[in-house]
Amino acid sequence: MTDAEPPADIEGGPGWIIKGTTLLPRITDLDAFRAGMTADPLADAVEALWSGDAVRARELLHTADPSVRVRALLADCARDLGETDQALQTYADLLAECTGTPWEPVLRQHHGKALLAAGRVEEALAEFEVAYEQRAAAGAPADLLASSAQARDRARQLVAAQSAS
Numbered sequence: 001m002t003d004a005e006p007p008a009d010i011e012g013g014p015g016w017i018i019k020g021t022t023l024l025p026r027i028t029d030l031d032a033f034r035a036g037m038t039a040d041p042l043a044d045a046v047e048a049l050w051s052g053d054a055v056r057a058r059e060l061l062h063t064a065d066p067s068v069r070v071r072a073l074l075a076d077c078a079r080d081l082g083e084t085d086q087a088l089q090t091y092a093d094l095l096a097e098c099t100g101t102p103w104e105p106v107l108r109q110h111h112g113k114a115l116l117a118a119g120r121v122e123e124a125l126a127e128f129e130v131a132y133e134q135r136a137a138a139g140a141p142a143d144l145l146a147s148s149a150q151a152r153d154r155a156r157q158l159v160a161a162q163s164a165s
Helices: 030-036 043-050 054-061 068-080 084-098 103-117 121-137 142-164
Strands: 010-013 016-018 025-027
Touching (some): 010 142, 054 068, 068 084, 068 103, 084 103, 103 142, 121 142
């Protein structure tokens, strides 16, 4: 990666990637994605969100039990709909509840993405760095480390660009 180009897209799972420019998941092969999500009760909502239909995803999620995952996905919907204050508040609430649990690095990474959407790049970088460190310390799988490294590197690039201007 050079200063001018974002981190590469990375494979997130069957049929989907995490974009290096936006740090958001996007479905690249719908059949493969659906095959990989057959056991996930939130598959339809995730498909809608990752296909760019946050309104539909939100509708589907409002019928689900308000687990940490459902609330995080709802915060992602809010972020994608431009409701960054709501997304940031939800992630702050979730982090207050889940600090010290296996959810913490996941929530920090998603909180960082909401901070990016709000234009708070340095704060996003701090969250991405903590998420990466926590995942590395926990011996997280390579794909999770790669997504945290991608987010950290993109935020570093954006901070450098802000400093240069």
